[in-house]
Each structure stands twice: as C-alpha cells, then as structure tokens.
Amino acid sequence: MKRTTPYSSPNTATPDQATSQSERATLTLREMLVQGRFLPGERLREVPLAKELGVSRIPLRLALERLAHEGFVDTRPTRGFTARQFDIADISDAIDLRGAIEGMAARFAAERNVRTEELATLRSTHEKMAELVRNGKLTLELVSEYIALNAEFHAEVLRLSGSRQLQRALDQICCLPFASPNAFLRRQYLAPESRDLFQMSVEHHRAIVEAIEFREGARAESLAREHARIARRNLESALANKTLGEVPGLQLIKL
Amino acid sequence: MKRTTPYSSPNTATPDQATSQSERATLTLREMLVQGRFLPGERLREVPLAKELGVSRIPLRLALERLAHEGFVDTRPTRGFTARQFDIADISDAIDLRGAIEGMAARFAAERNVRTEELATLRSTHEKMAELVRNGKLTLELVSEYIALNAEFHAEVLRLSGSRQLQRALDQICCLPFASPNAFLRRQYLAPESRDLFQMSVEHHRAIVEAIEFREGARAESLAREHARIARRNLESALANKTLGEVPGLQLIKL
DNA sequence: ATACCACGGTTTGCATGCAATAATGTCCGG
DNA sequence: CCGGACATTATTGCATGCAAACCGTGGTAT
Numbered sequence: 001m002k003r004t005t006p007y008s009s010p011n012t013a014t015p016d017q018a019t020s021q022s023e024r025a026t027l028t029l030r031e032m033l034v035q036g037r038f039l040p041g042e043r044l045r046e047v048p049l050a051k052e053l054g055v056s057r058i059p060l061r062l063a064l065e066r067l068a069h070e071g072f073v074d075t076r077p078t079r080g081f082t083a084r085q086f087d088i089a090d091i092s093d094a095i096d097l098r099g100a101i102e103g104m105a106a107r108f109a110a111e112r113n114v115r116t117e118e119l120a121t122l123r124s125t126h127e128k129m130a131e132l133v134r135n136g137k138l139t140l141e142l143v144s145e146y147i148a149l150n151a152e153f154h155a156e157v158l159r160l161s162g163s164r165q166l167q168r169a170l171d172q173i174c175c176l177p178f179a180s181p182n183a184f185l186r187r188q189y190l191a192p193e194s195r196d197l198f199q200m201s202v203e204h205h206r207a208i209v210e211a212i213e214f215r216e217g218a219r220a221e222s223l224a225r226e227h228a229r230i231a232r233r234n235l236e237s238a239l240a241n242k243t244l245g246e247v248p249g250l251q252l253i254k255l
Numbered sequence: 256m257k258r259t260t261p262y263s264s265p266n267t268a269t270p271d272q273a274t275s276q277s278e279r280a281t282l283t284l285r286e287m288l289v290q291g292r293f294l295p296g297e298r299l300r301e302v303p304l305a306k307e308l309g310v311s312r313i314p315l316r317l318a319l320e321r322l323a324h325e326g327f328v329d330t331r332p333t334r335g336f337t338a339r340q341f342d343i344a345d346i347s348d349a350i351d352l353r354g355a356i357e358g359m360a361a362r363f364a365a366e367r368n369v370r371t372e373e374l375a376t377l378r379s380t381h382e383k384m385a386e387l388v389r390n391g392k393l394t395l396e397l398v399s400e401y402i403a404l405n406a407e408f409h410a411e412v413l414r415l416s417g418s419r420q421l422q423r424a425l426d427q428i429c430c431l432p433f434a435s436p437n438a439f440l441r442r443q444y445l446a447p448e449s450r451d452l453f454q455m456s457v458e459h460h461r462a463i464v465e466a467i468e469f470r471e472g473a474r475a476e477s478l479a480r481e482h483a484r485i486a487r488r489n490l491e492s493a494l495a496n497k498t499l500g501e502v503p504g505l506q507l508i509k510l
Numbered sequence: 511a512t513a514c515c516a517c518g519g520t521t522t523g524c525a526t527g528c529a530a531t532a533a534t535g536t537c538c539g540g
Numbered sequence: 541c542c543g544g545a546c547a548t549t550a551t552t553g554c555a556t557g558c559a560a561a562c563c564g565t566g567g568t569a570t
Contacts, residue, residue: 020332020333020523020524021523022524045550047550047551055525056526057526057552058525059523061317065317065320065321066320066324069324077278077552078274078530078531078532078552079532079551080551080552089417089418090419093363093419094420096359097356097421100356101355104351104352104355163344163348164344164345164348165345165348166348166352168326169352169428172424172427275553275554276553276554300520301522302520302521302522310554311554311556312522312555313553313554313555314553314555316522316523332522333521333523333561333562335521
C-alpha cells in the first residue's frame with residue numbers, strides 16, 4: 001500500500017498485482033467508486049461487499065478506512081460507510097487547490113534550489129514534451145507518451161521543492177482522480193482546440209522552468225497556478241460537450 | 256472517529272470518552288506519538304503495543320492505518336509501522352501550506368460570499384478577540400479564551416469559503432498538531448513581544464474581514480498567508496529560547 | 511574468507527465467530 | 541388511520557487463533 005511516486009496515482013495499479021487482500025480490496029473498491037458503481041450516499045454493507053470482492057471483512061474494513069481518508073467514502077461510527085457524492089464545485093476547487101500547492105512547489109523550487117545542473121532532468125522532460133507537440137499531429141499513442149512526461153514534469157517540480165509536506169498534500173489531492181494533472185489530457189486530445197491547449201501547456205512549462213532557473217519565485221508560483229487552470233477549461237469544455245466519459249472519475253459527478 | 260469541526264483538532268479529545276476501541280487506540284497512540292514517546296524510526300510492534308494500550312490487534316491496526324494517513328507513522332507492507340520523524344522544515348512548510356490554504360479560503364470567501372449579513376459571526380468573533388487584547392494584560396485564562404475564539408475565527412473563514420475540498424485539505428494539514436493555527440498561542444503568551452504579536456494577529460483578522468467584505472480576493476489571500484507567518488515567527492522564537500515545551504507536538508522534532 | 515542456503519523464531523495478514531448496537535418490522539393503544 | 545413501545549433481524553466492532561511472510565543465525569560449499 002505504498003504510493004511510490006507522486007502523480008502515479010492509485011488508479012494506475014491493477015488489482016491483480018496486489019500483494020495483500022487489503023490492497024486488492026482497496027484497488028478494486030476505488031475503481032468501483034470511480035466508475036460510479038454506487039449511488040451517491042449509498043450505504044456500503046460489509047458482508048455483501050466482502051463476498052463480492054472475494055475478501056473477508058477485515059481487509060475490506062482496512063480498505064474502507066483508507067478510502068475514507070482519501071475522500072471517496074464517508075464514515076459514521078457504528079453506522080458504516082457510504083459512497084461519497086462529488087459535484088462540479090468539488091472538482092473545480094480540487095483543481096484550484098492542486099494549482100495552489102503546485103504553485104508553492106514551484107516557488108519553493110525557485111527560492112531554494114540553488115544548483116543549475118539540478119534542473120537538467122526538468123529541462124529534458126520539458127524538451128521531450130515540446131518536441132512531441134512541435135512535430136505535427138498528436139496521435140493517441142503520442143498523447144500517452146505526453147501524459148507520462150507530464151506526470152514526470154510535475155513530479156520533478158515537486159521534487160525540486162524539497163518539501164515532504166507539499167508532497168504529502170499533493171498526494172492527498174491527487175487521490176481524487178479528477179484532480180490529477182493528467183486527468184483531462186485524454187479528453188483534451190479530443191477537443192477542437194486540442195493543439196492550442198497542448199501548446200499552451202508546453203509554454204507554461206517552459207516559463208516555469210525559466211522562472212525556477214532565475215529564482216523568480218512569485219512568477220513560478222503564479223505560472224503553476226495558471227497552468228492548473230487548463231484543467232478547469234477542460235472541465236468546462238467537457239461539461240459543455242458532454243464528453244465526460246474520457247475523464248477518469250467523472251462518472252460519479254452529480255450535475 | 257469523526258472530526259466534527261475544523262480546527263478542533265484531534266488532540267483536544269481525550270481517550271476516555273472514546274466510543275470504540277479503535278478510537279481509543281487512535282487517540283492514545285496519537286498522543287503518545289505527539290509526546291515523543293517513540294524514537295524516530297522506531298518500529299511499532301503490534302502485539303506489545305496492543306497489550307500496552309489494552310486493546311486487541313484489530314482496532315490497533317485500524318488506528319495505525321489512520322495515523323499513517325495523518326502522517327504520524329510510516330508503513331511498509333508486511334513490515335509494520337514505524338514512528339515518523341519530523342524536522343524544522345516539516346513544521347515551517349506545514350505552516351506555510353496552511354497559510355496557502357487559508358489564503359485560498361479567504362479569497363474564496365471574498366469572491367463568492369455575497370450577502371453582507373453572513374459576515375456577522377466572523378465580525379463578532381473578531382470583535383471579541385479585539386476586546387480581549389485591548390483590555391490590558393492577557394492572563395492565562397484570557398489566552399485560553401483567545402485560543403477558542405481564534406479557532407472559531409479560522410473555522411468561520413473556512414466555512415465562508417464554501418469549499419469542502421479546502422475543508423478537507425485543512426483538516427489534513429491540521430492533523431499535525433504543530434501546524435494548527437492555535438499551536439503556538441500558549442507559547443506566544445510567554446514571549447517578550449507577546450502583546451505585539453497578539454495585536455498584530457487581531458489587526459490581520461480585522462483586515463481579512465474587511466477584505467472579504469469588500470470582495471478584495473487577492474488582498475484577503477495575501478493577508479491570510481502573512482497571518483500564518485506569525486506561527487513561523489513563534490517557531491523561530493521558540494527554537495531560539497528553547498521553549499518548545501509549550502508547543503504541542505514539538506517534542507518529536509529532530510533539531 | 512565469502513557467498514549462499516536452510517531453518518527456527520518472530521511478526522504481520524487474515525478468516526472465523528461472537529457480542530453489542532443499530533435498523534426494521536410488528537403489534538397495540540389512541 | 542396514525543404513533544409509539546417492543547421484538548426481531550441486520551450489521552458493525554472486536555477477540556481469538558492460524559497461516560504465511562520475514563529476519564536472523566548458523567552451517568556448508570566454493
């Protein structure tokens with residue numbers, strides 16, 4: 001039950017490779033919740049759920065406890081767990097919150113990181129992304145590559161901030177699948193203004209690297225904040241076009 | 256195991272009034288961890304710990320799981336839990352992070368809250384605090400009252416933000432006892448510049464209310480951020496004067 | 511001397527079953 | 541016909557005990 005790297009959020013792991021029953025239960029249940037398998041507010045009874053998941057109640061309970069901390073279920077003592085409902089405000093705010101924390105991370109990186117050569121990885125990741133976007137049309141395959149690089153980029157900024165607390169805070173926000181920086185990228189790929197959005201992202205990244213390099217903390221911070229707003233544009237666009245299907249975790253939104 | 260109101264952080268509850276074994280275990284263990292009862296990195300073996308706490312391993316395990324999410328213990332699968340070590344950077348960053356989130360809350364309150372009469376509670380809480388500080392010397396008793404009002408004030412700003420996500424984020428940060436807005440107040444009471452710091456706090460609050468009232472989001476945000484820095488001043492001062500004892504959770508800091 | 515493996519004790523992970531509490535249905539009085 | 545007390549069922553909370561994974565030790569082969 002370790003989340004090894006930031007932004008490699010839990011949704012990427014598959015239940016099959018779980019090392020323990022409680023981990024399998026956690027992964028499967030989280031997936032079920034994200035898929036909207038439960039009605040909002042629906043009570044999750046332990047015995048039937050355990051039978052369905054093929055685990056006993058003890059690991060199931062541990063899984064529910066974790067998911068409660070991650071915000072997927074609510075808990076009332078001696079009255080069990082209920083599926084959590086999210087609304088648009090939750091998504092918007094979660095994205096903004098991520099922006100604020102990533103903003104702090106970028107600022108810390110700018111203010112604290114001294115050695116230029118430490119920026120090599122960040123710069124190289126940025127270059128690869130810029131290359132992808134520069135070279136003609138993005139295929140689905142290239143988008144997957146972009147997504148991986150994007151996760152790397154965000155993780156590297158976080159690493160450069162050197163702050164465990166920021167890391168923790170971001171981990172906890174990105175538990176919500178729709179709050180992660182990659183949440184909307186597959187959908188963005190389908191958007192009419194797709195190309196523009198990817199280009200804007202890359203330009204944001206470029207400027208962030210530059211700001212960190214020149215120790216421009218305030219600039220780095222506001223850039224990272226604004227960068228997160230692309231996700232909100234995608235959210236609005238997805239809502240308008242009813243293309244929520246491409247976005248992980250958006251099935252369980254109350255409209 | 257519900258945290259009903261924000262800022263009424265877990266440390267206030269006593270293990271005696273726990274309704275379940277796992278809750279009692281959580282409260283007791285958290286207290287033990289905060290008191291520095293374990294060496295940093297020390298492995299927490301379930302059987303002896305359970306015996307010491309007078310509960311069985313199942314509720315203890317649930318407690319450990321929760322504390323892992325709160326950041327007090329680390330976990331490695333099949334290798335148990337270990338006591339977490341904190342350092343000065345963790346505290347500083349946690350305080351800054353709180354400032355950032357409270358800043359967002361203040362901004363949201365300014366940008367979203369429309370009706371003036373909704374500010375009545377906030378204003379009244381602020382007035383009471385101002386009164387306390389205005390009327391001569393703060394006794395220990397008055398400081399306790401101040402602390403309660405301070406929690407109320409911060410909770411009210413959060414409430415006015417209307418954001419569940421911010422609430423969640425703040426709850427999670429304030430799990431760390433030294434990150435809460437009240438963490439340093441008892442210590443601040445003992446500081447030579449005590450009076451000035453309380454006055455400064457009240458002035459911050461006044462300005463925050465004003466900014467919210469006039470919909471000055473950016474101002475509200477930066478005020479709330481700066482307001483949190485008072486805690487960092489207290490931290491530095493406590494470090495310099497070696498008066499860490501007055502600050503909850505500062506026994507477990509590696510210097 | 512070092513690397514490897516076998517093995518015993520220790521510790522975690524989990525399934526089962528029981529007790530206590532909450533939800534639900536039933537019956538009776540108004 | 542409706543509301544409240546009580547009985548019944550359903551559901552959570554937990555203790556016990558067992559099995560598997562892990563760690564350290566010692567012995568053996570290279």
